[in-house]
Amino acid sequence: MELQTLSIADRLASPDAEVRRLAVIDLPYSDEDDIVPLLLPRLQDSDATVRTEAVRALEGYEDAEVVEALAPMLLDPDAEVRTAVGLVLSELKESASAAPLIPFLSGHSAEVRMLALRAVRALRVDAAFAPAMDALKDADAGVRREAVGVLGYLRRAEAIGALAEIAARDPDHEVRRIAIGAIGYSSEVSVLPALTRALSDVSWMVRDEAAQTLGKLRLGLAIPELMRAMQDDYWQVRVKAARSLGLLKATAALPSLMEALAHPIGNLRKEAAIALGEIADPRAIPALEKALDDADPDVRKLSRLALTAISLAQK
Amino acid sequence: MKRIDLEFDLVVIGGGTGGPMAAVKAKEKNPKLRVLLIDKANVKRSGAISMGMDGLNNAVIPGHATPEQYVKEITIANDGIVDQEAVMAYAANSFDMINELDRWGVKFEKDETGDYAVRKVHHLGSYVLPMPEGHHMKKILYRQLKKARVEVTNRVVVTRVLTGANGEVAAVMGFDCRTADIYVIRTRAAVISTGAAGRIGLPASGYLMGTYENPTNCGDGHAMAYHAGASLANLECFQINPLIKDYNGPACAYVTGPFGGFTANSKGERFIECDYWSGQMMMEFHNELEGGNGPVFLKLDHLAEETIQEIETILHTNERPSRGRFHEKRGNDYRSQMVEMHISEIGFCSGHSASGIHINARGETSVPGLYAAGDCASVPHNYMLGAFVYGRICGENAAEYCAERPLVDYDAGAAAAEEARILAPLGRTDGLTPFQIEYKTRRLVNDYLQPPKITRKYEIALRRFDEIREDTACMMAGNPHELMRAMEAHSIIDCAEMAARASLFRTESRWGLYHYYVDHPERDDDNWFCHTLLSKGADGRMTLAKKAIEPYVVPIDEEERTAYQRLRVARSAEAA
Amino acid sequence: MTLAATPTQVPVQVDNDKCIAEKGCTVCVDVCPLDVLAIDMLTRKAFMKFDECWYCLPCETDCPTGAVSVSIPYLLR
Incomplete structure (x- = not known):
């Protein structure tokens, strides 16, 4: 086929936009060793579909010139190009790549701010801190979500207050949920009020996240609140609370966990059996022995494992 | 069709999961090496993860699980028949590999602070790490191949590894499935990463390519390792899903x-x-x-x-x-x-069970210069991450090996015989089609080899396989594509026979359904607490031997072992 | 000759109006792990040449114009 006998460089320069686009798609799998210099000019292609493919093909090539060329394309007139740019920028890994992105963290459209915030998150650069703190007040919930994400990754002590505030008051439940997860970098006791308050959030997803984060942080002081969460209307929240109580080796939670061993939801009985094994207190033996007759084989198995863990711990 | 002679330092056979990793790591270890990655499909979308993967099943991440804990679980899950050192080599390198893949752009699920979101799914430790956008996996691997300057050759079916005077790797041979050009590639070392043997049995639908595994994974690597003189381990431990x-x-x-x-x-x-x-x-x-x-x-x-x-x-x-x-x-x-x-139909796949080309903790097979990684190699329950880790181990060790070895001459007689074997079906204008040969072999596998295993059935199967082998002498191929299927049919027959012979050798039952041998229904630790190794005997026929279990590096507490035993017997106790 | 020519309905369909193989596109042919797709030299469009499909879908997902659609092979449906 004559078109395939053309060199990739010739195809990239074809007057036919479709041929140029195909050449860009083929380039990463061609014999060309160094594809970046061939792709950069195509970012300026007059055809948006060619630009989109060129952006996608540059994913994972984190040279300074690539990032500098891609960042301004967050303002490309074509929506598909902008989406591709956002995705590729969100794959960046090196903190050195952040500089060209900083100007897009504020101003511009909500979409641009959101994509730029998402792109700097994993780079964990100090320069993103102030813009992210500002963006917590953004009118757009999507922007606030990404801002919270940036602060969670940055893990700076001075953001805890602001994140706690967002977790308590943001009108968007997904923003609140992410904020609760984001607090999970600080095991300071000061985060405790925010997390325990979140255990009573109106959204069960927020409560679920809070129950999980308390376990991740091993915040023993939260054991009473987690025990209350074992009465949550949503069994999903109870499962997370049981998981955290197990991780915390919360002997005080024995009664509520043993009670959960008889709950109608199998997943909760399973989690309770695991937690009782982790706590390894012999007082749980009768309840676990009863669970050996559970209708759910998984519960029976995990109860047997928990009983073994208890007997090993007593040695 | 013509003959193409090439020369490399290292040839990696199979560009799915472990193969690209082996090639990249060999180049990173020694950028001067000439490394070729060869695949009978196109590396862009080849292998078990052609469309990606939804998560890791065996991530050993600090804070969630320890390598020792993992080795214990795998030991017990495999009824003790493991080379713990090899499992440990995986477990100890698992976290580094996850971090490397993360840097390469693989997206693992993370919590809101950027920590991996590991899930606990019914094991003692927590090993499950979801990959919400795992469908980009192959693209990411290809990018690394390009960055490392690995040469890639697609649509070439490797059929044999040729050895030199001392039994070491000397060359690999194969053919182009679009032109039937014959390739003879001299090399110092080779890595086999050809995936599972997943086309031995017939799926319930009867559709030949409706297999659980990617049907390209038909046991080519198992067959070429066998013919090169390598041992294969525990093949009676089938994969059934x-x-x-x-x-x-x-x-x-x-x-x-x-x-x-x-x-x-x-x-x-x-x-x-x-x-x-x-x-x-x-x-x-x-x-x-x-x-x-x-x-x-x-x-x-x-x-x-x-x-x-x-x-x-x-x-x-x-x-x-x-x-x-x-x-x-x-x-x-x-x-x-x-x-x-x-x-599912039966197969060999160490990713999920424990059988394959025998390797040690360095990825070495019993043939000098020959390495194997991933589903085709013998390290149990490796899954995708294990293929990556062993790809790295093989790539790095092979790079070291070939830096100090000269290219050796391959056996010219063997090369000529292989060329004749490959081209024979193209020379015939009438006869049996590869489809017929393959269908019949796989149908017999279902009829006679699917567990429960029964000696009498296995004996019948072996006789019928011999008949089919004779029939292959009149197998024809109308074009290079059919020639690929014809050569695959040979691999399938080889694997079917290996499955049968290995099963008959281990006269006990073990690994649940994988080796449930009705004539020997009990587990027999006194006689069979060992690996089995299948290899080519001096007479050119399959021969089997026992191999002692390597000393454990992580001792298993008696009480833990009993806890697991109780899990297993609980059901039958209930029934009683 | 003792060979039959038995037709079979194939699972991969190509919309010739959308296929741009004539512009040098071979994406679907390249990505098929089983190498069952080809470009018809007369129509200059892609087609399924061998009924050996794993319904794995790269041909469909990677097609730059959305011309390829894969259905589950009849024997499985």
Whole structure:
């Protein structure tokens, strides 16, 4: 086929936009060793579909010139190009790549701010801190979500207050949920009020996240609140609370966990059996022995494992 | 067709998962090496993860699990028949590999502070790490191949590894499946990463390529290792999986389990105790299926709408995206009914069970200069991450090996014989088609080798396989594509015979359904607490030997062992 | 000759109006792990040449114009 006998460089320069686009798609799998210099000019292609493919093909090539060329394309007139740019920028890994992105963290459209915030998150650069703190007040919930994400990754002590505030008051439940997860970098006791308050959030997803984060942080002081969460209307929240109580080796939670061993939801009985094994207190033996007759084989198995863990711990 | 002679330092055979990693790591170790990655498909979309993967099943991440804990679990899950040092080599390098893949752009699920979001799914430790956008995996690997300047050759089917005067790797041979050009590639070392042997049996649908494994993975690597003189380990430990009936894709209890989904019998009751894939689980599955409580189903219809939506998103975008389309045609809706499941055809796949080309903790086979990684090699329960880790181990060690070895001459007689063998079907204008040879072999595998294993049936199978081998003398191919199928048919017959001979050798039962031998129904640790090794004997026929289990590096506490034993016997005790 | 020519309905369909193989596109042919797709030299469009499909879908997902659609092979449906 004559078109395939053309060199990739010739195809990239074809007057036919479709041929140029195909050449860009083929380039990463061609014999060309160094594809970046061939792709950069195509970012300026007059055809948006060619630009989109060129952006996608540059994913994972984190040279300074690539990032500098891609960042301004967050303002490309074509929506598909902008989406591709956002995705590729969100794959960046090196903190050195952040500089060209900083100007897009504020101003511009909500979409641009959101994509730029998402792109700097994993780079964990100090320069993103102030813009992210500002963006917590953004009118757009999507922007606030990404801002919270940036602060969670940055893990700076001075953001805890602001994140706690967002977790308590943001009108968007997904923003609140992410904020609760984001607090999970600080095991300071000061985060405790925010997390325990979140255990009573109106959204069960927020409560679920809070129950999980308390376990991740091993915040023993939260054991009473987690025990209350074992009465949550949503069994999903109870499962997370049981998981955290197990991780915390919360002997005080024995009664509520043993009670959960008889709950109608199998997943909760399973989690309770695991937690009782982790706590390894012999007082749980009768309840676990009863669970050996559970209708759910998984519960029976995990109860047997928990009983073994208890007997090993007593040695 | 012409003959193409090439020369490299290292040839990696198979560009799926472990292969690209081996090639990249060999180049990183020594950028001067000439490394060739060769695949009979196109590396862009080849192998078991051509459409990606939805998560890691065996991530050993500090804070969630320890390498020692992992080695213990794998030891017990494999009834003690493991080379612990080799399992430990995986476990100790698992976290580094995850971090490297993360840097390469693989997206693992993380929490809101950037820590890996590890899930606990019914093991002692927590090993499950979801990959929400795992469908980009191959693109990421290809990018690394390019950055490392690995040479890639697609659509060349490697059929044999040729050896030199001392039995060491000297060259690999194969042919182009579009032109039938013969390739002879001299090399100092080779890595086999050809995946599972997943085309030995016939799927329930009867559609030849409707296999659980990517059908390109038909045991070429197992066959070429055998013919090169390498040993293969524990081949009687088959891979058999629980699948969606007819569709033959995984039912993914792993994915749905954490959301509350489970495998149920026809009454909608949970019956499986051991819910990570193992021979024990398959035994329970088989008993339920055959014991009057079948069919067996995947039950999700009790879950909340948002949970089902999340499950659908994961299951229908990664690994097997056609799953949604299958359900649609059948009118299956997870919300309203259970989805019928079935048992897969047999195969060899260390990713899920424990059989394959025998390697040690350095990835070395018994042939000098020959390495193997991933589903085709013998390290048990390796899954995708294990293929990556062993790809790295093989790549680095092979790079070291070939830096100090000269190219040696291959046996010219063997090369001529192989060229004649490859081209023979093209020279015939009449005869049996590769399809006929393959279909019949695989049908006989189902008839006679699918467990429960019975000596008499296995003996009949071996006789019939011999007949088919004779029939291959009149196999014809009308074009290079059919020639590929013809050569694959040879690999399939080799693997079928290996499966039969290895099974007859181990006169006990072990690993649940994988080696449930009706004539020897009990586990016999006194005589069979050992590996079995199959290799080519001096007479050119398959020969089997026992190999002692290597000393454990992580001792297993007696009480822990009993705890697991109790898990296994609990069911039969209940029945009694 | 003792060979039959038995037709079979194939699972991969190509919309010739959308297929741009004539512009040098071979994406679907390249990505098929089983090498069952080809470009018809007369129509200059892609087609399924061998009924050996794993319904794995790269041909459909990677097609730059959305011309390829894969259905589950009849024997499985």
